[in-house]
Amino acid sequence: GETIVDYTVYDAIQAGFEKIVFVIRRNIEQEFKEIFIKKLEGRVKVDYVFQELDVLPEGFEVPEGREKPWGTAHAVLTAASKINGPFAIVNADDFYGRSSLKLICEHLSKLNKHTLSACLVGFVLEKTLSEHGRVSRGLCKVNDAGELEEIIERTHIYKKEIGAYYEEDEVRVELTGKESVSMNLMGFTSKVFPLMEQQFVEFLKNQGKELKSEYFIPAVLDNVRKQGVKVPVLSSNEQWFGVTYKEDKPIARQNLLKLVEAGVYPEKLWD
Numbered sequence: 148g149e150t151i152v153d154y155t156v157y158d159a160i161q162a163g164f165e166k167i168v169f170v171i172r173r174n175i176e177q178e179f180k181e182i183f184i185k186k187l188e189g190r191v192k193v194d195y196v197f198q199e200l201d202v203l204p205e206g207f208e209v210p211e212g213r214e215k216p217w218g219t220a221h222a223v224l225t226a227a228s229k230i231n232g233p234f235a236i237v238n239a240d241d242f243y244g245r246s247s248l249k250l251i252c253e254h255l256s257k258l259n260k261h262t263l264s265a266c267l268v269g270f271v272l273e274k275t276l277s278e279h280g281r282v283s284r285g286l287c288k289v290n291d292a293g294e295l296e297e298i299i300e301r302t303h304i305y306k307k308e309i310g311a312y313y314e315e316d317e318v319r320v321e322l323t324g325k326e327s328v329s330m331n332l333m334g335f336t337s338k339v340f341p342l343m344e345q346q347f348v349e350f351l352k353n354q355g356k357e358l359k360s361e362y363f364i365p366a367v368l369d370n371v372r373k374q375g376v377k378v379p380v381l382s383s384n385e386q387w388f389g390v391t392y393k394e395d396k397p398i399a400r401q402n403l404l405k406l407v408e409a410g411v412y413p414e415k416l417w418d
Contacts, residue, residue, distance in 0.1 A: 149416050151389065151399065152239040156187065157416050162248040166192040168229045170222045173197045186417045194229045198222045204344065207351050210358065218361030219331060224347060227340040232260040235334045236364060243332050244385030254381060255334045263339060265371040267295060268332040269380040270387055273324030276306035279392040285329030285365045287380060295378040298329055298365045327380060330387055331364055339371060346370055
């Protein structure tokens, strides 16, 4: 009966995180409170914010016909008022593994909250693919010092028996499967928010009238890097899984059951 994000929150608490901020839609507030607020009470500080289409900088408005949210970076930006210090970002439908959360928590705990800093947990591409269709991943170029040089979002990555490939403009590019990829498990200090606000304004000026354009969190990470900030890539060997396709759900359930049987998690997380 638990959700994937239940396991991520459980792992985050075990890793040392002290507060969880959920980004939700206003129309699920009551259901969200009934499910999450009650069971997490007394275990960790919990707060939540709303990502709505009309949460925009002054001078901008939602274009007629737009229904799609403004993207992952906009989601994080809506939480700015609840964050004052180093923080990590996770997607609610991705399973990252406890060691990944520990890795980033330990790194964030050493940062100076008064300076602009960022980091990224890099996963091995072949450990993040679906058997049931294409996926989107941020392919990372990492230098010899373990720092991010470039991150490019590829939206059509397919698994092969050995390795993978992506397609772009009808061109197929082969991949080994060993590449480092972003799963949006990133860390920043709260000093990133003014930069995000500035970048979001530029995004709206250039793409705000497009009905399906999105402001993605990898663009923020790349912008931090362009400010001259070194962005370490923390390598995780965890097996990612999620529910990108409905066929992924039984696999996710089976993976979690194996972890319960191995004693990594209790059978009922919050009892």
